Amino acid sequence: MSKLAATFLTQIVLGFALATSSLCAAERPNIIWIMADDLGYGDLGCFGQKVITTPNLDRMAKEGMKFTHFYAGATVCAPSRSVLMTGLHHGHTRVRGNSGKTNPGAQALKEGDVTVAKVLQEAGYKTALIGKWGLGDEGAAETGLPRKQGFDYFYGYLDQTHAHNHYPDYLWRNETKEPLSNIVTPLGENGGGYATQPIHFSDDLFADEALKYVEENKAAPFFLYWSMVVPHANNERTRELKDGAEVPDYGPYEGKDWPNPDKGQAAMISRLDGYVGRMLDLLKAQGLAEKTLVIFTSDNGPHDESNHDLARFNPSGPYTGIKRSLTDGGIRVPLIAWWPGKVKADVETGHVASFADWLGTAADLAGAKAPEKIDSISFKPTLLGLEEQAKHEFLYWEFHEGGFKQAALYQGRWKGIRQGGPEAPIMLYDQQNDVAETTNVAREHPEIAEKISSYLKTARTELPEWEPRWKADGKKKKK
Structure with missing residues (x-):
């Protein structure tokens, strides 16, 4: 072969490689993870809700895939989010409980932790967190600040107690406090309180910010973690005013013959439904729908902290328990995947997965390299209707409040729960029947x-901050 021919052939090969690389990059989806706070499995119409209206999420499920056997990372906020970010189950992830003001460093990711945001950032994605974080703060917890954990941009709450207040007097933009016009009565520490002059509802601001972010970053692949606060209660307002369902208006429930906390709880869920509808409409209008995977879910089971009537709404659906329970009502959550042209419409899957699987899934979709030692199995095959979907033998959870407890799901069917001590017999439930x-x-x-x-x-690694403190269950003496 002549030198000229060899050069020409090399140029062709390089040109093909560049074209292939560009094609692969173009095929990588934008990724939007939308997460409600304390929304139950049964709180959406498409998952059986009969009282609260959620037309946009019902439409999302009709146009996409509904996961009926999907689990949060934990039964409370911070550890569930830690599992989501790290791809490590509850016994391996960094943050394993809500430590609050007593030990803020234990509720923060550390230098060296690898998050899904870092993985996607290194793969060339723009990354943003809008809403509630809960895994790092100023001071002792600053190692977990969002921009130290893979996010290019952050707007929202750092501290989860601060996030109780839907009308705060400030929010964070990156590492800067941005004042708001709400007049707040402070209660306790870490920004807790409630507004006596409510003007700016935080989730309205987050919705506007999320849509703006998509419009401004549509030219490159992006990962948006939109972490809503609704329908979480304002716990401090519940204690002071007996109504923690803080919302700008009661919407379609204004005329209902219900107590105000019930109206507010329903209105928050319908309001978040409206936010999701706005995002889906924007993606269609901007020609991004076929280029974007949108996931909607909740961080754990439903709360009972607004002084509302759980019986009216049946938020756990057919399952037992609520937030802080290791029965499925506390950890099984709704999940909807929407990606027109890629995820088949009006499909329901019983594939058993959890928050820990998100890192592996996102990396798989982005063509990125996930860390080797994680508890994550990509559910991309399920999303795209492929045959070879790997499955977990076990899923694991623990809970540190009121005495240490553990739970595991075996083969997607058998739930075992242990409390009272490391040698206490487990309670076993056959979820299939x-x-x-x-x-x-x-x-x-x-x-x-x-x-x-x-x-x-053997399911958990030891962490000094999260040492099990078993509590006697009446049958076993505390060791």
């Missing part, structure tokens, strides 16, 4: 109980 987890079948299936019991003893 008892979704409400009402009957302990450990005696009927001793081999399954022993399998889960053995797993629970």
Whole structure:
């Protein structure tokens, strides 16, 4: 081959490689993870809600895929978000509970932690967090600040107690406090309180910011983590005014013969539904719908902290328990995936997955390299209707409030829960035949109980900040 021919061939090969690389980059989706705060499995119409209207999310489910067996990372806020960010299950992730003001450093990601935002950032994605963070703050927890954990841009709340107040007197923009016009009565520490002159509702601001971010960054692949506060209660307002369902108006529930906390709870959920509708409409209008995967979910099960009537709304659906429970009502959450042209419309999947799987999934979609030692199995095959979907043998959770507890799901069917001590017998539930987890079948299936019991003893790595503190359950003495 002549030198001229060889040069020409090399140029062709390089040109093809560049074209292929550009094509792959162009095919990488924008990714939007939208997460409600304390929204129950049964709070959406498409998941069985009969009282609260959620037409936009119902439409999203009709146009996309509904996951019916999906789990949050934990039954409360901070550890669930830590699992989501790190791809490590509750016994391996950095933050394992809500430590609050007593030990803020224990509720912060550290230098060296690898988040989904870092993975996507290194793969060339622009990354933004809008809304509630809860994994880092100023002072002792500054190692977990969003822009130290892979986000290019941040607007919202750092501290979760501050986020109780839907009408705060400031929000953070990156590392700067940005004043708002709300007049706030402070209660406790960490920014808690409620507004006596409410003007700017934080989630309205977040919705505007999220849409603006998409419009301004539509030319390059982006990852937007839109972490809403609704329908979380303003706990301080509940204690002071007996109504923590803080919302600008009651919308379609204004005329209902209900107590105000009930109206407010329903209005918050319908309001967040409207935010999602605005985003989907924007993506279609901007020609981004076929280029963007949108996920909607919740950080844990429903709360009972607004003084509203749980029986009116049945927010846990067919499952037992709420936030702070390790039964499925506290950890099973709705999840909807929407990606026109890629995710088939009006599909329901029972694939068992959890927040820990998000890092692996996002990396898979972006063509990025995920860390090797994570608890994440990509559910991209399920999203795209491919046949080879790997599955977990176990999923794991723990809870540190009121005495340490553990739970595991085995083979997507058997739930084991342990409390009272490391040698206490587990309670075993067959979710295939008892979704409400009402009957302990450990005696009927001793081999399954022993399998889960053995797993629970090895499921977690030790962290000094999160040492198990077992509480006697009446059958076992505290050791």
